[in-house]
Each structure stands twice: as C-alpha cells, then as structure tokens.
Amino acid sequence: MKRTDETGGTTMTPDQVAAASGNASWMLISASLVLLMTPALALFYGGMSRQKSVLNMMLMSFGAIAVVSIVYVLWGWSMSYGSQSILGLFANPFEFFGLRNLITDTNGNFIAGASGYANIIDIGFQLTFASISVALISGALAERVKFGTWLGFVALWVTFVYFPLAHMVWGGGLLSHSATGLSAMLFGSTGEEANVAPIDFAGGTVVHISAGTAALALALIVGKRANFMKSPHRPHNVPFVMLGAALLWFGWFGFNGGSAFAADGAAGLAWLNTTVATGAAMLGWLAYERITEGQPTSLGAASGVIAGLVTITPAAGDLTPLTSIILGVIGGVLGAWGVGLKYKFHYDDSLDVVGVHLVAALWGTIGVGLFANDRGLLTGGGMEGLKLFIIQVLIAVIAMLVSGLFTALIALLLKSTSGWRVDPKQEFTGIDITTHGESAYDRSIL
Numbered sequence: 154m155k156r157t158d159e160t161g162g163t164t165m166t167p168d169q170v171a172a173a174s175g176n177a178s179w180m181l182i183s184a185s186l187v188l189l190m191t192p193a194l195a196l197f198y199g200g201m202s203r204q205k206s207v208l209n210m211m212l213m214s215f216g217a218i219a220v221v222s223i224v225y226v227l228w229g230w231s232m233s234y235g236s237q238s239i240l241g242l243f244a245n246p247f248e249f250f251g252l253r254n255l256i257t258d259t260n261g262n263f264i265a266g267a268s269g270y271a272n273i274i275d276i277g278f279q280l281t282f283a284s285i286s287v288a289l290i291s292g293a294l295a296e297r298v299k300f301g302t303w304l305g306f307v308a309l310w311v312t313f314v315y316f317p318l319a320h321m322v323w324g325g326g327l328l329s330h331s332a333t334g335l336s337a338m339l340f341g342s343t344g345e346e347a348n349v350a351p352i353d354f355a356g357g358t359v360v361h362i363s364a365g366t367a368a369l370a371l372a373l374i375v376g377k378r379a380n381f382m383k384s385p386h387r388p389h390n391v392p393f394v395m396l397g398a399a400l401l402w403f404g405w406f407g408f409n410g411g412s413a414f415a416a417d418g419a420a421g422l423a424w425l426n427t428t429v430a431t432g433a434a435m436l437g438w439l440a441y442e443r444i445t446e447g448q449p450t451s452l453g454a455a456s457g458v459i460a461g462l463v464t465i466t467p468a469a470g471d472l473t474p475l476t477s478i479i480l481g482v483i484g485g486v487l488g489a490w491g492v493g494l495k496y497k498f499h500y501d502d503s504l505d506v507v508g509v510h511l512v513a514a515l516w517g518t519i520g521v522g523l524f525a526n527d528r529g530l531l532t533g534g535g536m537e538g539l540k541l542f543i544i545q546v547l548i549a550v551i552a553m554l555v556s557g558l559f560t561a562l563i564a565l566l567l568k569s570t571s572g573w574r575v576d577p578k579q580e581f582t583g584i585d586i587t588t589h590g591e592s593a594y595d596r597s598i599l
Contacts, residue, residue, distance in 0.1 A: 177270035179416035186407025187281035193400030200393025205583025206296040207593045213291035220307040221284040232316035234324045241327035243317040286360045292504030293368035302571045309563045318359045349540040355412035357467025357518040358552040365511025366556040374564040375573045377501035398455035405462045409469040423469035430481030434461025437485025460488030463513040468521035476524040488513040518549045
C-alpha cells in the first residue's frame with residue numbers, strides 16, 4: 154500500500170511515512186538540543202568570568218542567537234546550501250533570500266528535503282549550529298569589549314566566515330566530496346570507493362576550528378585586559394561552569410546525533426561515541442592537571458568535557474567506540490596543554506577558546522584521518538587511508554586560513570569604526586554596571 158506524502162505529493166509506503174515521521178521528530182528534538190547549547194554556553198562562560206562582568210558575558214551568547222536567527226533566515230541558508238555556488242566558496246545569498254521557495258510548494262504543501270521530512274526542519278537545525286559557532290568566540294573577549302560592536306561582529310562573521318565554510322564543507326563546495334572539490338582535484342576521483350571523502354561529521358572545521366581561530370585573531374587584535382597576567386582572573390562561580398558544561402554535554406547529543414539526519418544506527422553510534430570520548434577526555438584533562446599542577450580541579454573536569462565533545466564532533470559517525478576513547482583521551486590532554494599557550498605567548502584568550510576549541514578540533518579533524526573505521530591511516534586504510542589523512546590535514550589548514558584572514562579583516566574594520574574596547578574606567582568598574590546598568594548579585598537585597 155502507498156499513500157501520498159503531504160510534503161511534496163510523492164508516493165510513500167506506510168513504512169516510509171513512519172520512518173520520515175520518526176526522523177522528523179528526532180531532528181526537531183536535535184534542533185532544540187542544539188539551541189539549548191548557546192544558553193548553556195552562557196552559563197559556562199558566565200561562571201568563568203569575574204563577578205562584575207558575568208551578565209555581559211552571558212548576554213554575548215544570547216545576543217548571538219538573536220542576530221544569527223535573523224541573518225540566517227535572510228541570507229544564511231542561501232549562502233550555505235544554495236544551488237548557485239560561486240567558485241565553490243559560497244552560494245548566491247539572494248537565491249533563497251528570506252527562505253523563499255523553500256518552505257511550501259505552489260499547493261501549500263511543505264517541501265520535503267533530501268531526508269524525506271520537511272525541509273524547514275533542516276533549516277532550523279542548521280540555524281542553531283550557526284548560533285553556537287559564533288557564540289563560542291565570545292569567550293576570548295571577556296570583560297573588555299563593547300556590546301554593540303560584538304553584535305555587529307556576529308552578523309559580519311557568520312556572513313563572511315561561517316556561511317562560506319558551511320558551503321565549502323557541507324554544501325557541495327570546495328572542501329566537500331564533489332566533482333569540483335579538493336579531493337577530486339588532488340586525487341582525481343569522487344567515488345566513495347576511493348575512500349578520500351573529507352570527513353566533518355558535525356562541525357570540526359565549520360564550527361570549532363573556525364571559532365577557535367577567530368578567537369585567537371580577536372585576542373591578538375583587540376588586545377589584553379588591563380591587568381592580564383598581573384592579577385588573578387579566577388572564575389566567580391564554578392557551579393555555574395559545571396552546570397553549563399552539563400547542559401552543553403546534553404545538548405551535544407543533538408549536535409552530533411542529529412548530524413546523522415535520521416533516527417537510525419548512525420545517530421546511535423554518534424551518541425555512544427560522543428559519550429565515551431567525552432568521558433575519556435575529562436579523565437585525560439584531569440590526569441594532565443594532576444601531573445602538571447598537583448591537583449585535579451572541577452574547572453578542569455568541566456573544560457575536559459568540552460574538549461572531549463569538540464574532539465569527537467568531526468569524527469562521531471566514523472569511529473568505533475574504542476577508537477573514540479583513544480581520540481578523546483588525547484584530545485583532553487591536548488586541550489589542557491593548549492590552554493597554557495596563552496601564558497607562554499601572552500595573548501589574552503580570556504576563557505580558553507583556543508585551547509578547548511581550536512586545539513581539540515584540530516586533533517579531532519586530523520585524528521579521524523588516522524582512526525576512521527576501516528579506512529583511516531591506522532585502521533586498515535592503506536594508501537587510501539594516507540589520502541584521507543592528507544585531506545583531513547588540508548581541510549583543517551584551509552578552515553584556519555579562511556577564518557583567520559576574514560576574522561582579522563572584520564576585526565580591523567570594526568576597530569577603526571565603532572571601536573572594540575570599553576573605556577578603561579568601565580573595564581575596571583565592570584561592564585555589567587557601566588554598559589547594562591545592572592549587577593548579577595545585588596547585596597542590598599537580603
């Protein structure tokens with residue numbers, strides 16, 4: 154028996170209808186979980202900030218959701234997934250401007266996407282990825298930048314960095330597995346049998362390498378806090394940090410599991426790999442702390458959780474649980490080591506975006522070339538495994554170059570126009586009071 158699918162007039166068997174309905178439900182849940190990640194990040198970053206700037210830090214994440222939600226509907230989806238690719242770098246922003254011709258057909262039926270459920274569900278899912286990506290960058294700017302400049306940066310960064318990278322990696326562009334992609338140019342093949350399709354299951358390059366590189370560029374261009382490395386900058390509320398990490402971990406199951414685009418075994422594999430890699434990374438981070446600092450800390454545990462989640466993100470659908478543990482524990486150690494780089498090179502990455510996101514994502518993106526199931530360099534891939542490893546290194550480097558260059562240009566433009574830094578007196582007093590006219594903890598109220 155067949156029936157008409159309400160989304161586009163095509164015929165589907167009852168089993169196909171049931172599968173599409175289940176997948177749609179899973180993707181709506183996943184989109185909601187990923188949306189939760191940005192307020193969770195606000196808690197994580199807010200707790201790591203000092204008391205006088207916690208609200209500003211949290212507002213930077215909430216502001217990112219507001220700006221990206223609008224921009225994504227207007228031109229974000231079109232630039233990322235439009236059919237009119239421009240040199241494989243980005244798609245025509247006007248092709249589907251305002252989501253025209255994407256939601257319903259001429260009969261008013263919802264248009265089905267490639268996965269069989271309504272296309273609008275995938276659009277919502279991808280919108281949440283863009284929001285969390287730019288919000289991650291705010292951790293490098295704590296306690297010293299103008300809120301208005303930050304909102305302007307959000308709109309510019311997703312337009313000139315995130316959307317092009319999403320198109321290049323996921324939208325059929327330069328870094329995708331397409332006839333005109335990098336793999337085809339290097340190895341002359343686009344077939345799956347070649348085992349050289351670039352792997353970024355849920356955003357190692359598009360989300361974390363790009364955000365981590367942007368954080369480094371901004372830390373260098375915006376400059377240090379007035380008393381960086383002169384006085385302690387301790388988290389004002391570690392329980393906030395732990396709660397934020399817990400909610401991020403919860404939301405990440407939508408981030409990675411949802412990237413299977415179906416309620417199936419691939420989603421289950423991503424779920425389990427995410428769990429074990431994160432646990433291994435937390436233990437790796439704590440072991441590194443114990444060896445180098447003498448004590449494992451709750452802040453280290455929370456940071457290790459995030460480093461593990463970042464590490465497994467590009468590889469969640471392409472590893473076994475065993476290799477996920479290996480990838481995760483190394484990611485935790487590298488993330489902890491990466492945090493210390495700011496003290497060695499004297500850049501003020503306030504809340505450790507470079508170590509936790511850039512370093513861990515670089516390892517995860519490159520590591521999948523080593524451990525991808527049956528096709529990695531160390532898991533039986535042979536010559537094709539070497540090709541995959543080379544491709545993974547190249548897409549990581551290209552993502553860094555794209556994000557670093559355009560972030561620097563945007564940052565310099567804003568520095569010369571609206572300006573980045575608040576007044577030194579405002580920085581000393583605290584941005585919560587001087588910019589927002591409020592404080593997180595009013596001690597006059599008993």
